[in-house]
Amino acid sequence: MPGRSPATAPAAVDVDALLADPGTRIVVCCGSGGVGKTTTAAALGVRAAEAGRKVVVLTIDPARRLAQSLGLTELDNTPRPVVDVGADGGSLDAMMLDMKRTFDEVVLAHSTPEKAAQVLENPFYQAVSSSFAGTQEYMAMEKLGQLRAEADRDGTWDLVVVDTPPSRSALDFLDAPKRLGSFLDGRFIRLLMAPAKAGGRAYLKVFSVGANIAAATLSKVLGGQFLTDVQTFVAALDTMFGGFRERADVTYALLKEPSTAFVVVAAPERDALREATYFVERLEAEGMPLAGVVVNRMQTLAAPGLSGSRASAAAEQLEDRADDADTTAPGPALTPALLRLHASLAEAATRHEGHVKRFVAAHPGVAVSTVPAAATDVHDLEGLRAVGAALATG
Numbered sequence: 001m002p003g004r005s006p007a008t009a010p011a012a013v014d015v016d017a018l019l020a021d022p023g024t025r026i027v028v029c030c031g032s033g034g035v036g037k038t039t040t041a042a043a044l045g046v047r048a049a050e051a052g053r054k055v056v057v058l059t060i061d062p063a064r065r066l067a068q069s070l071g072l073t074e075l076d077n078t079p080r081p082v083v084d085v086g087a088d089g090g091s092l093d094a095m096m097l098d099m100k101r102t103f104d105e106v107v108l109a110h111s112t113p114e115k116a117a118q119v120l121e122n123p124f125y126q127a128v129s130s131s132f133a134g135t136q137e138y139m140a141m142e143k144l145g146q147l148r149a150e151a152d153r154d155g156t157w158d159l160v161v162v163d164t165p166p167s168r169s170a171l172d173f174l175d176a177p178k179r180l181g182s183f184l185d186g187r188f189i190r191l192l193m194a195p196a197k198a199g200g201r202a203y204l205k206v207f208s209v210g211a212n213i214a215a216a217t218l219s220k221v222l223g224g225q226f227l228t229d230v231q232t233f234v235a236a237l238d239t240m241f242g243g244f245r246e247r248a249d250v251t252y253a254l255l256k257e258p259s260t261a262f263v264v265v266a267a268p269e270r271d272a273l274r275e276a277t278y279f280v281e282r283l284e285a286e287g288m289p290l291a292g293v294v295v296n297r298m299q300t301l302a303a304p305g306l307s308g309s310r311a312s313a314a315a316e317q318l319e320d321r322a323d324d325a326d327t328t329a330p331g332p333a334l335t336p337a338l339l340r341l342h343a344s345l346a347e348a349a350t351r352h353e354g355h356v357k358r359f360v361a362a363h364p365g366v367a368v369s370t371v372p373a374a375a376t377d378v379h380d381l382e383g384l385r386a387v388g389a390a391l392a393t394g
């Protein structure tokens with residue numbers, strides 16, 4: 001737009017163009033904890049299905065009521081059709097990620113039934129598969145890879161929308177494959193593997209000379225059974241190591257394709273927008289395509305003409321007058337209370353706008369859209385459609 005600075009005329013994310021483009025095959029909704037990733041992913045899924053796309057949305061820990069309105073009543077790790085959504089040949093399937101089950105599926109798919117059984121029953125595996133830092137992020141990637149492969153193979157879906165886990169940091173999702181890689185490559189695991197490969201003697205030797213303090217300490221704390229579990233686990237997992245890393249690499253590469261679009265969701269607060277900045281910079285550094293930033297839950301006002309300070313002043317005046325009149329009637333107290341509520345909402349609205357303006361000015365090349373805070377949680381299809389419409393109008 002000639003003559004207009006991007007800081008004063010920020011481009012909104014063109015959500016409808018993005019979703020309508022058959023070249024868009026994956027949309028990833030990411031951002032820090034609690035900002036609205038799951039809501040945005042579900043809203044984009046609904047909107048795309050109603051624009052004629054065949055969509056599957058992968059949600060992670062959706063709130064119960066939202067899950068119910070998407071028809072997700074059981075956690076079975078497979079996509080289910082969402083009824084009453086879709087137009088022009090479009091459809092929506094939704095699923096909730098079951099992290100443990102996805103891990104189990106990987107083990108089952110990449111080893112013999114006997115070895116798989118050995119791994120699945122192993123207490124060390126059970127602990128790692130449900131609590132290793134980054135497992136959820138890694139399994140989300142794994143599932144994304146599976147859904148995309150299924151979409152390519154069967155043509156069931158032409159668009160995969162992915163939600164990301166409620167991590168402390170928005171970057172955890174991108175770091176997960178590397179973290180898993182370094183876990184598998186790590187000294188601890190290598191040491192544990194060595195004896196398993198070389199046989200019992202070497203295994204005993206390594207530990208009896210106390211070559212690794214960490215392992216020795218662990219064996220003391222957790223007992224001999226633990227080491228036997230680890231040894232069995234590692235020996236069995238050994239054959240799968242290549243597969244794990246290879247698939248993480250494939251999915252990582254998929255995220256860099258131009259058919260992928262990242263939507264970074266943020267709250268209109270300083271910390272959340274700072275996280276969004278890290279994420280935007282990281283995506284750029286990794287060569288991953290950013291569609292834009294969605295600033296969710298912006299405070300809007302029913303009476304924008306009345307500023308926060310004027311509302312506060314009016315409330316004070318009314319209260320003073322009420323004191324003078326020495327009235328105890330409940331009626332007059334209500335108006336100052338409402339004025340004060342309005343004042344605090346007006347302040348929030350001004351603060352939110354200020355944060356967004358600063359973010360836009362600092363990132364002139366990044367499309368930014370805002371979504372107003374709804375009066376209640378977004379837990380049904382109507383709510384999702386409203387968020388989708390807000391996303392589309394920017």
Ligand SMILES: Nc1ncnc2c1ncn2[C@@H]1O[C@H](COP(=O)(O)OP(=O)(O)OP(=O)(O)O)[C@@H](O)[C@H]1O
Pocket residue numbers: 032033034035036037038039040060061063164165166167296297298371372373374375376377378379387
């Ligand atoms: N625009 C909105 N207006 C009102 N409520 C909203 C809006 N967006 C999200 N919410 C509500 O905020 C809460 C958090 O949203 P959501 O679960 O989508 O966030 P999240 O980023 O996925 O969180 P987590 O990091 O825990 O996974 C939910 O109760 C949701 O209904």
Ligand SMILES: [Mg+2]
Pocket residue numbers: 037038039060061062163164165166
């Ligand atoms: Mg979520």
